Amino acid sequence: MKTLSNKAFDAVTQLFHNVSGIRLNESKHALVTGRLQRLATEAGETDLESYVDKLLRGGAPAQEMTRLVDRLTTNETYFFREPQHFNDLADRLDALAPGQDFKVWSAASSSGEEAYSVAMLMSDRLGPGTGPAPWQIVGTDLSTAMVESARRGLYPTDRARLVPPAYLKRFCLKGQGEQTGQVLMSRELRSRVRFEAGNLMQPLPDDLPMFDVIFLRNVLIYFDNDAKAGIVRRVLGRLKPDGVLYTGHAESLSNLNLPVRAVGTAVHGHA
Ligand SMILES: C[S@@+](CC[C@H](N)C(=O)[O-])C[C@H]1O[C@@H](n2cnc3c(N)ncnc32)[C@H](O)[C@@H]1O
Structure with missing residues (x-):
């Protein structure tokens, strides 16, 4: 799998931070790459960098931002936790x-x-x-x-x-x-x-x-x-x-x- 460049990683995580307030640090590089790769494939885009490029330039459909937020949040939970x-x-x-x-x-x-x-x-x-x-x-x-x-x-x-x-x-x-x-x-x-x-x-x-x-x-x-x-x-x-x-x-x-x-x-x- 192709790894996201540092520049693209920084830009995507900054975009995510602007929306959610959550800062994803470098230790999440592989995780973010994997999740973006899946989003790109689902959006019919074969090249990861060009998918990210569109996202950053606002060239992707509006719902793509929602999908990004959905994928980058950690949703683990269970009944009667704690x-x-x-x-x-x-x-x-x-x-x-x-x-x-x-x-x-x-x-x-x-x-x-x-x-x-x-x-x-x-x-x-x-x-x-x-x-x-x-x-x-x-x-x-x-x-x-x-x-x-x-x-x-x-x-x-x-x-x-x-x-x-x-x-x-x-x-x-x-x-x-x-x-x-x-x-x-x-x-x-x-x-x-x-x-x-x-x-x-x-x-x-x-x-x-x-x-x-x-x-x-x-x-x-x-x-x-x-x-x-x-x-x-x-x-x-x-x-x-x-x-x-x-x-x-x-x-x-x-x-x-x-x-x-x-x-x-x-x-x-x-x-
Ligand atoms: C790990 S889950 C915790 C769920 C549950 N409260 C529990 O303790 O099991 C964290 C949730 O926080 C949500 N979340 C993250 N940032 C948020 C924000 N800025 N506003 C509202 N919810 C947010 C995520 O989407 C995710 O579903």
Whole structure:
């Protein structure tokens, strides 16, 4: 496979940085080359450099930029990842007064497993959410391909192995026919979770409500400190005064000079 020249690598990663805020360093050269090569082939372009050239000169169709962002983001996720947060959430749900409304945001929701895990827990603890205790979950992600995949709520069966058996039985429908080997999130869950495209580097949409809990996990690691601090400040603007923010256990908010206080491990509240 032809390797991307250093100049082209720098230009493409700069373009990606302008859109996503994520800096891909030289250690990702081979990965970026592979992903671009695949994009070029799919676009019917045999020569990698000329595909990149078109992209950089704005000569490629607009949706090619979306495809580039989709391919260069890291979307790894799984159901009930970092279970301590789900235990913490369960305690908060159990402490709610009857009929109290509750909103959760999965910021950087990738293919939706995090938001659906929350939905299973909330449906279990609060009921279906259509009655006296309304609840709502919003998932947002930069990658439109991930947003579409999350809306479908269809996963290979082995991806659901970390779903507790009782939840699997109750909320995950076994695919049949064309969907054999996959599980589909129940209609009830899909109706309670809304997925939208959203870039955490930009001002947040006006219609995003205030949340009781925000999951901002395994995404801050991709940003430098300035971008990280900017994202957290923006996100905190949508956290209710007594709400909590969950970050990935490998992601620290210390040294960023943010108006937060730790209320648990990787659990933060307003300062
Ligand atoms: C590794 S996944 C984390 C998914 C999930 N939160 C979890 O912990 O399993 C990171 C996600 O962040 C998204 N992302 C990257 N940059 C973003 C940005 N600027 N705004 C919104 N989402 C972004 C990626 O598309 C990707 O789906």
